[in-house]
Amino acid sequence: MRWKFLLAALLCFVLPTSLAEAKEQTKLPNFVVIFADDLGYGDLACFGHPTIATPNLDRMAAEGMKFTQFYAAAPVCTPSRAALMTGRLPLRSGMCSNKRRVLFPNSNGGIPAEEITIAEALRSKGYATACVGKWHLGHHAQFLPTNNGFDSYLGIPYSNDMDRVNDAPKGRAAFLMPQIRFWNVPLMRNEKIIERPADQTTITRRYTEEAVRFIRQHQESPFFLYLPHSMPHVPLFRSPAFVDHSRRGLFGDVIEEVDWSVGQILDTLRELQLDENTLVFFTSDNGPWLIFNELGGSAGLLRDGKGSTWEGGMREPTLAWWPGQIQPGSISRDVASTMDIYATLHHLAGIELPTDRILDSHDLTPVLRGTGKSSRELLFYYRAYQLMAVRKGPWKMHLMTQDAYGPGSRQPVKHDPPLLFNLGHDLSEKFDVAAQHEDVIAEMQRDVERHRRAFEPAPSQLEL
């Protein structure tokens, strides 16, 4: 009898562990990152917008976590996306430029091969990966998503306002009465152009259908879905079903279609009972493009917008959703960055972070689970290669400012001594308190020196 007892005891203790491990193995969490384009801090109902209705995003917030101090890594598109993909400041990969703010259709560069994208890391762990939407990290073959970790790609390779045709109205006029044919932007499937110009009217709907199809096809495998919407970047387009859907006009219609899209994704996850095993992030690449007036979004109470390192240019309305793991209706008021998604997904998938390069990514797992804080102490605000500002705790020190919009200077202005704002108290960066806090300035200047000594900017890929 004794060996039988021992066997039973062994089965009790060993087998469950092995089974649990095996189960753990098959239960690697899925990840979805939904990335809007030029969405302002104030543009969702759950972030205080009075007239845009976002019931699906509101529900995502009610079931998940709202981040009130979550930042894009740059105030414009290409560098912001490069940082999201690599967990590194754009100047470390060279995906920024003092001369050309983003990649254009005549650019020859793109994301360097030696960068390890989050998709490459997850694919190495067995994840199925898809990119559906706007890429903007290089449109030549070697730079496309399918050569940077994604199994498949459907989307436009750069911004939807590029490739304007010669007979389209000049200047802003084209945006006021936008027509598909004005912008000869290609829609690509993997490395092939399948439609040109892309029918932008149905693009949000088609991205959504592709994303839902991908989820349905990969219910058994762990998957990573990156869904960077082309909207609400001007020119604004929406499906016929969303025409006059909103009280906010065309811009609101577009946001309400993106909100519908989020609902489709979350509903699919619920239907397939994948909700408790899928972490979904929603955020955006940079702030609202305010120079387009009613066609641009709103940064809410934050100062300025896209293109600027004032808060409105880089702080984004951000949500995280993971039923069973995130406390419903929770709010994180700590500083976090789109770059932190990189370390978070590595941690949750059990992948070691690369040790041969400098990362700017801090694991958000304890924040999401409510068990602790992120290790992030500093946030750097760059405009291309230029360090403009630094944040530490509630303090933001501006070494240089350049307004994209509003009462300040459109030319860069150097501040010596720097400006200092307490972003905890002074949400809209109105009251410079540098004179009262020389100690804070001194400490933050030492942080800047340390940061500068450690960094090796890579040559620009945007000027090739």
Place this chain on the structure above:
Amino acid sequence: MRWKFLLAALLCFVLPTSLAEAKEQTKLPNFVVIFADDLGYGDLACFGHPTIATPNLDRMAAEGMKFTQFYAAAPVCTPSRAALMTGRLPLRSGMCSNKRRVLFPNSNGGIPAEEITIAEALRSKGYATACVGKWHLGHHAQFLPTNNGFDSYLGIPYSNDMDRVNDAPKGRAAFLMPQIRFWNVPLMRNEKIIERPADQTTITRRYTEEAVRFIRQHQESPFFLYLPHSMPHVPLFRSPAFVDHSRRGLFGDVIEEVDWSVGQILDTLRELQLDENTLVFFTSDNGPWLIFNELGGSAGLLRDGKGSTWEGGMREPTLAWWPGQIQPGSISRDVASTMDIYATLHHLAGIELPTDRILDSHDLTPVLRGTGKSSRELLFYYRAYQLMAVRKGPWKMHLMTQDAYGPGSRQPVKHDPPLLFNLGHDLSEKFDVAAQHEDVIAEMQRDVERHRRAFEPAPSQLEL
């Protein structure tokens, strides 16, 4: 057997009806109106504030209804409160003045006896009534709450920044390091002064304790509790428990104590199982006092603040809560006013509205129950006796503007032709579209003429 069967049948059909009627009679809903002082549209987490934590108000929103276009009736204190109490524009009762914006300690006037306050109306129907907090509708005996429909009163009779003592610091300095003794404001119980200066440090806590006590004492009777907090009007004070409670500094501490207070009220209602029979409103008297910088609140994305008829001066973060009657997490984006509380409470208590006077109040019951819209078509923005602007649907037409803060003029500026903004699209009143919508201007000017012909301003009570 037959008569027994008949009796049983009768009991089945007749008795329940009578019982239901009787129960209906005893089940008149309770009402609580919580009124903050100088709270901005952007000052609650559920209205988008990044650093102030308002978990109780957030829960109230999640369980109730958020109003995104809800207005105070005036951009300053006394007229706003008079309108809330009477359901009438302040100039109909004379509770405004072009010379003195509000009542002061040396004023002799107050709310006229012929006005029918909401408390008087409800008391006539058997409601127990209490006012706990700042009154500011006259401090001589005949004007006090206990002579205007309230069974009891605990609070300060006018603003907490009045009665400044001679040896207090001059100007703004007193607000930066506020001490109780700087303001010799009385605390009153009914018509007696019980403390002078009022200990403002504990005032929010004591108001809350009084309010909770009133609810506990009136569980059986229908009750009306009016709870106009003295805070967050400068000078700012909070209990020791709330010192450094917030990331937003002193102002945030004060809001977080008001939030705690709301939690106490709602928790008491839940505990006593009165929640499904009590309608609670939360709103404020006017926008944030921006000239006080970090000591003032934020209007969020709205323009300007207290004192101005730009949106930031009059639109308030408003919540309604009534479990079982209001759809949880609902949002009303229709235009409504604090004056509408008057008709709503009349309707729900089964009281006829007075027919011998002009009211500016529209029943919100269908909005709260999600069964329809309010009958309100027009909203008038007055600065004392001066009609400044009108709202109809998404349109706001400014006949005159006067900035309290910001880039515009501190002197009144007449606009002929008027300015026109589409508040659905243009949240921050940035883009005047009058030239493109002459038809809208013409229609709204006819509305103004009709309104002017019908109105008989009463002589000012504030200049007595």
